[in-house]
Amino acid sequence: MRSTIILISGPSGSGKSTLSEALAETLSESLGPDCINIIHEDNYYRDQNDKPFEERCEQNYDHPSAFEHELLLTQLQQLQSGQSVDMPVYDFCQHTRSDQVKTLKPSKIIIVEGILLLSQAKLRDFSDLNIYVDAPIDICLIRRLERDIHQRGRDMASVLSQYQATVRPMAEAFILPSRQHADVVLSGTSKPGRSLALLRDHLATVVGTQAPS
Numbered sequence: 192m193r194s195t196i197i198l199i200s201g202p203s204g205s206g207k208s209t210l211s212e213a214l215a216e217t218l219s220e221s222l223g224p225d226c227i228n229i230i231h232e233d234n235y236y237r238d239q240n241d242k243p244f245e246e247r248c249e250q251n252y253d254h255p256s257a258f259e260h261e262l263l264l265t266q267l268q269q270l271q272s273g274q275s276v277d278m279p280v281y282d283f284c285q286h287t288r289s290d291q292v293k294t295l296k297p298s299k300i301i302i303v304e305g306i307l308l309l310s311q312a313k314l315r316d317f318s319d320l321n322i323y324v325d326a327p328i329d330i331c332l333i334r335r336l337e338r339d340i341h342q343r344g345r346d347m348a349s350v351l352s353q354y355q356a357t358v359r360p361m362a363e364a365f366i367l368p369s370r371q372h373a374d375v376v377l378s379g380t381s382k383p384g385r386s387l388a389l390l391r392d393h394l395a396t397v398v399g400t401q402a403p404s
């Protein structure tokens with residue numbers, strides 16, 4: 192079995208995770224629930240257990256060097272060659288990897304979502320379909336504020352200072368230019384069903400005759 196790899200990239204808060212879940216749900220209906228893995232690029236943030244917490248709080252998490260993309264590519268290659276992998280699990284509140292791993296079994300479809308995937312030539316060349324999710328930057332910031340305060344252990348001052356120091360400048364330097372590498376650009380403010388409809392022909396090409404209707 193050769194896995195089909197689908198990358199979903201775009202700015203933080205644009206709607207990548209939401210689209211990934213919607214796509215996985217739709218594909219599961221036609222291919223079966225065990226046919227799909229979703230991998231979050233966030234799990235490949237570098238381990239920082241050797242650094243004190245205060246230092247981890249100050250890191251730039253939006254530069255490509257924050258990620259271990261080589262490990263992500265290696266694990267995608269292993270999954271594609273039929274091997275299970277132990278994916279790292281990231282702890283946003285501690286700003287480092289947790290001591291857990293999640294074992295992934297090979298699957299027909301692998302959806303990978305994350306901010307900097309399309310900035311990485313080796314990853315986008317390895318992928319069968321490259322999707323970029325776009326949304327206005329004010330919408331992304333509002334979504335991020337809500338999420339980071341409720342789910343990732345930050346307060347408003349921390350979200351806003353991080354946004355100005357690294358999130359926006361790195362998005363301008365690395366994420367927005369990566370849009371040119373996408374096979375398809377989708378709106379992160381449209382209903383997910385509309386995005387799935389726009390993906391139909393692309394999915395038929397890369398997934399084959401069992402693409403969703």
Ligand SMILES: Nc1ncnc2c1ncn2[C@@H]1O[C@H](COP(=O)(O)OP(=O)(O)O)[C@@H](O)[C@H]1O
Pocket residue numbers: 201202203204205206207208209210334338378379380381382383
């Ligand atoms: N198409 C959409 N329409 C409305 N709200 C959305 C849409 N996509 C995502 N959201 C909301 O925006 C927030 C961030 O979405 P998420 O998918 O986690 O973004 P990302 O993975 O790109 O950081 C979530 O609260 C989600 O419910």
Ligand SMILES: Nc1ccn([C@@H]2O[C@H](COP(=O)(O)O)[C@@H](O)[C@H]2O)c(=O)n1
Pocket residue numbers: 202203204233236252253282283285286287305306358
């Ligand atoms: N310790 C960390 C690690 C990452 N971030 C931010 O997460 C964003 C990427 O996640 P999405 O789900 O939004 O794609 C990225 O913009 C990092 O700034 C963080 O705040 N703290």
